[in-house]
Amino acid sequence: MVISVFAVRLFQIQGIDAQAYVARAEAEGVVTVELPATRGSITDRNGVPLAESVDGLMLVADPTMTKPHASEIATIIARRLSVDYFEVLSRLRKPDTRFQYLARRVPSTLANEVLDEIKARGFSGVDTRRDPVRDYPARDVGANLVGFMNDLGKAAEGAELMFDPMLSGVDGSATYETGGGNRIPLGDNEVVAPRSGHDLALTIDRDVQWYTQRVLRTTVTNAGGDSGSAIVLDTRTGEALAVADYPTFDPNDPSSATKGNLSSRAIRDAYEPGSVNKVLTMAALLDQGLVTPQTKITVPPVLPRSDRVIHDYFVHDTLHLTLTGVIAKSSNIGTVLAADQIKDKTYYRYLKAFGLGSRTGVGVEGESAGVLPDFHDWLPIQKDTISFGQGVAVSALQMAAAVNTIANGGVYVQPSLVKGTATTSTGETVGSATSTTRRVISEKAARQVTGMMEAVTDLDEGTAPSAAIPGYRVAGKTGTAQRVGAKCGCYDGTFTVSFAGFAPADDPRFLVYVVVQNPAGGGGGSVGGPAFNKIMTHVLQKYAVPPTGSVAPAPRVEW
Incomplete structure (x- = not known):
């Protein structure tokens, strides 16, 4: 009988009320403490910390x-x-x-x-x-790429979020017995050591990023613009030395910034690029052998097309321009007339090859693919407007990579933000070591387009003499495009202005692309050109790139 009573009680403790007794025992005498893992650092290409865990x-x-x-x-x-x-x-x-x-x-x-x-x-x-604290020693430098940790210690934006599994590591734990409020020295204990996260190296150069951000801020504020982006690419590798956005924020205090300033506009926002797209149009025409830089174009004052009338940004009588002159003076009408010679399907194929309508795959959540309507859906006027950069939308990084194809001898090189390789939170492997390339146009066509772009920075003939850098040959293109208003869904009288260029033009080393949204006045040459000049000069000097010593041939813009 006694044994039976004990057996029933044992069955009750071990079988029916087991969890309750375990919980009571833990509450009274067992403590489990989290041992936080040290989060990996985010650095620039030279190992300079942009985000790190401190004591x-x-x-x-x-x-x-x-x-x-x-x-x-x-x-x-x-x-x-x-x-x-x-x-x-x-x-x-x-x-x-x-x-x-x-x-x-x-x-x-x-x-x-x-x-x-x-x-x-x-x-x-x-x-x-012990509980490591996240610190951002560079403050706003690269903030829109690096991201931040929120008040709960969770990754909330940028690289912090996209590479969170890699950076975060695995927390450990320590479980031990207590008595009288103190740990029992010889009591049972169990320790699971934390595993630190891995470091992440970005391709950006902190010094170049800092300078680019400061030039961009001055450019946007002086122009009375709403926002802006600026990108610096290594022409040969596609690595981004700077991806700047303004306004930006301090990741040490993200709560003080508005939501729209926490992510990278250069990667997430899409806009119509305007006349910068003309260099892609010319590249396709030249590669197909349909034109040469000296092809003669008669440019009337206006051009009726379908139910529309196409204008140039400047008032003029009938002009007699070469195709180089069309680019130098940024004529919409001349570009449309030249583009008549290429079939819709062929032209669309080139734009896709330049990367339009597709994400670059740099590993940023929410990256925009832009908008490139399928040629089957084009209205009669649509190829005309696309040829000079309206009716198509791009991100700044996407457009920079497209123009870089010309600088890189006709070979598209996938841009990268991560040095080496890294795995995103979605399981995608990205980085400079995984960057792919593809030939888009011939080397000859790329050289021809480059020569036409050099005329843009020519003091006498071009639309952006302020982009010229003494001692260097510079190829560039201005862009001014109408913007679609969020309220009306129509062109509302505001503009996007931009400038894309590379140097040295005859041996390209870096590409710089500057975009300003809704400036109070000025175009791509007067707003973007000076910013390009400052940023490109800084990069050429920092990386000790000497002038090639050659002289650009005098462009022939009229016939």
Whole structure:
């Protein structure tokens, strides 16, 4: 009978009420503490940190000891750390537990000051544990690419979010027995060590990124624009040395920025590129052998097409231009007349090969693919407008990579933001080591387009003499495009202005693309040209790229 009673009781403890007794035992004498992993750093191409984990502490409590003075302790913590008083108070009074988190990721100095104040008041039961804090030493430099961690310690934007599994590592834990509020030295304990995250190297150069951002900020504000982007590419590798956006933010204090400024406009926003697209049109025509740079074009004052009338940005009588002159003077009418010679399907194929209508695949969440309507759906007027950059939409990075194809001898090189390789949160492997290439136009056609673009920066004939750099041959193209208003869904009288160019033109090393949205005045030459000049000059000097010593042939723009 006695044995039967014990058997029933044992069955009740082990079978029916097992979990309840385990929970009670853990509440009374077993504590499990998280051991945070150290998050990997994000660096520039030279290993300079853009995001890193620095020493920090968490404040923790044993509610069995803090309950008598919970209100006083909560007041100190809420005042010093700007956390919610009632949330802390609730944790300090939590029943049936000996461990509660009070505050996470607190700078070490501040956490120790708070703990000292609590102890000085004679209160016990509060302690600290290691808890790394995320810091962004470069502040706003590259912020739109790097991203940030939110108040909950979760990745919220940029590389922090896209490469979170790689960066975050795996937290560990420590479980041990306690008695009388203290850890039992010889009690059972178990430790699972944390695994630190991996570092991530971006292709950007912090110095170039810093300078590009400062030039962009000055350009946008002086032009009275809403926003802007600027990109610097290594012509040969496609690596981005700078991807700048303005306005931007400080990832150490993301809450002070508006939502629209937290991501990269250069990668996520799509807009109509305007006349920069003319160089792609000319590249297709030249590659097909349908024209030469000296092909003669008679440009009337206006050009009726279907039910529309196409104008140039400047008023003129009938002009007699070469195709080089069409690019130098940025004539919409001349471009449309030249584009008549290429079939819709062929032209569409070239634009797709230049990367329009497709994401670059650099590993940024929400990257825009732009808009390139299928040629089967084109209206009679649509190829005309696309030829001079309206009716098609691109991201700044997408357009920079397209123009870089011309600089790279006709070979498209996939742009990259990650140095080497890395795996995104969606499982995609990206990076400079995985970058692909494809030939789009012949080397001869690329040289011809380059020569035509050099006429743009010619002091006498071109639309952007301010982009010229003394001692260097510079190829470039201005862009001014109407913008579609968000409210009306129509062209609302605002504009996008831009300038894309590369140098040295006869041995390209870098490409710079500057875009400004809705400036109060000025076009791609007067707004984007000077910004290009400053950024390109800085990059050429930093990387010690000497002039080639050759002289560009005098362009023939009229016949």
